[in-house]
Amino acid sequence: MIVLALAATLKACVPVCANMQTRCNGPYVELCDKQGQWQRVMTCDDVAGGDEPWVCCESQIGDDGGAGHTCLPESECGGGDR
Amino acid sequence: MRPIDRETIARRELIGNDEPAAELVREFWRQMTRAYGTRVIDKGSAWEMRLVGLFLSRIHILDEGEFLRRYTTTIGKRIYTPFDVGISHEHYDLWGQITVCVHEHQHVEQLLRDGWLKFAGRYLVSSAARAAYEAEAFRSNMELHFWRFGEIPNLRLLAKGLEHYGCDQNDIDLAERMLELSAATVRRGGVVNRSSQKAISWLERHAPELKHGGSE
Numbered sequence: 001m002i003v004l005a006l007a008a009t010l011k012a013c014v015p016v017c018a019n020m021q022t023r024c025n026g027p028y029v030e031l032c033d034k035q036g037q038w039q040r041v042m043t044c045d046d047v048a049g050g051d052e053p054w055v056c057c058e059s060q061i062g063d064d065g066g067a068g069h070t071c072l073p074e075s076e077c078g079g080g081d082r
Numbered sequence: 083m084r085p086i087d088r089e090t091i092a093r094r095e096l097i098g099n100d101e102p103a104a105e106l107v108r109e110f111w112r113q114m115t116r117a118y119g120t121r122v123i124d125k126g127s128a129w130e131m132r133l134v135g136l137f138l139s140r141i142h143i144l145d146e147g148e149f150l151r152r153y154t155t156t157i158g159k160r161i162y163t164p165f166d167v168g169i170s171h172e173h174y175d176l177w178g179q180i181t182v183c184v185h186e187h188q189h190v191e192q193l194l195r196d197g198w199l200k201f202a203g204r205y206l207v208s209s210a211a212r213a214a215y216e217a218e219a220f221r222s223n224m225e226l227h228f229w230r231f232g233e234i235p236n237l238r239l240l241a242k243g244l245e246h247y248g249c250d251q252n253d254i255d256l257a258e259r260m261l262e263l264s265a266a267t268v269r270r271g272g273v274v275n276r277s278s279q280k281a282i283s284w285l286e287r288h289a290p291e292l293k294h295g296g297s298e
Binding site: 019020022029031033034035037039040041042046047048049050054059060061062068069070071072073076 | 210211214218221234252253255256259260262263264265266267270271272273274276279
């Protein structure tokens, strides 16, 4: 049990992503922190507003925010990276 | 959280400065505290807040007086305010009191979602996690601001407030990026935070004139 706990702790310390990278993880939008760990930004299933379901996909973020993953109405996610 | 900043106030004055009525603000707080089972406590007279202020002052994070006068703090389901709800305060106008109510209740949502141990542990130990929790709560400010003024507030300025939370530049950048990603959803009419969903649903029914374009 202790070995398993240690392994889990060590695993959590190993960087798994690059700082500021974004991704969709199912309905979750995630952003990579400075330790190389994924931080949850939001859950698209929880978003309220509009008539369509909200899904995670890649999009242009704002005017000068570059590309990134976010929650969008399903019809706006065509062809995007889910 | 920190009160509204001057740039935001100046921007609001360009758009319209109709303040919500004092009784509306009191009723809003009443329904939010009822919905979450929270309690509002006068920060200045709470001995536990004086202790926290003293501690923050000793570790050179924040001056004790500043902490007591300017910041609203939530611990568990107790919300310590430096203002009397419904009475305009030098750091919290009446709309500011509505947004801070929603911000603090998003922290209660985090506590309910993650549990005491995970929430308090991560918030206190990891500055990156603290930045992420605060960015989520700042999203409530952004969502309320968008509902009222029809625009996204200055996200860099919002995230910069984390300087006073023991966060470094990396954490602040992370918070700003989280807000940018969320803003793309908010601009399309999405409301992410549950505390904002509750608040906006109530405001739509009781104060539709406050919504941008609501009185046109």
